[in-house]
Amino acid sequence: MGFVQMDPTRDDPPEALMKAMDEHIHQAIEAGVFLDGGGLDGGAQCTEVRLSQGQVTTVDGPYAEAKEVVGGYSVLEFRSHEEAVEEARRLVELHHQHWPGWEGSVIVRRIWDGPPPQA
Numbered sequence: 001m002g003f004v005q006m007d008p009t010r011d012d013p014p015e016a017l018m019k020a021m022d023e024h025i026h027q028a029i030e031a032g033v034f035l036d037g038g039g040l041d042g043g044a045q046c047t048e049v050r051l052s053q054g055q056v057t058t059v060d061g062p063y064a065e066a067k068e069v070v071g072g073y074s075v076l077e078f079r080s081h082e083e084a085v086e087e088a089r090r091l092v093e094l095h096h097q098h099w100p101g102w103e104g105s106v107i108v109r110r111i112w113d114g115p116p117p118q119a
Contacts, residue, residue, distance in 0.1 A: 001111050002088055004072040004095075006104035008062065013039075017098035024094060028076060033087075037074030068104065075111070084108045 028034035046061035063069075074091075078084045088106035095102045110116070 001109050002074045003070045003107045004104060005068040006071045008066055008069040014099055020094050020098045033076045033078060035075040035077055039072040040070055
C-alpha cells in the first residue's frame with residue numbers, strides 16, 4: 001500500500017497531474033497490479049479517535065500543527081518490496097513533473113497477510 005503525504009495547505013492538484021495520474025493508473029490496471037486507490041480530503045472533515053492512558057478521546061480536524069497529511073492512497077500488488085519502491089518513485093516523479101513546487105513523499109507499507117516469504 002502506498003500513502004502520498006503532502007503539505008495540507010497546498011491547493012488542489014493541477015489538471016496536468018490528474019491527467020497523468022489517470023494514465024498511470026490505467027497502465028497499472030492493464031498490468032494487473034492496481035487494486036484500489038484514491039485521493040483523500042485535506043482534513044476539514046476528519047476526526048481522530050485515540051486511546052491514551054485508558055481514555056478514548058476524539059479530536060476534530062483540520063489539524064493546524066500537521067506539517068504533512070495523507071493526501072491519497074493506492075493498493076497495488078507487486079512481487080517484491082523493490083518493485084513497490086520503484087512504483088513509489090514513479091508517483092513522486094509524476095507529482096514533481098506535473099505539480100510545480102509540490103513537496104511530499106510516498107510511504108510504502110506491506111499489507112499484513114502473515115510473515116513475508118522467505119527468500
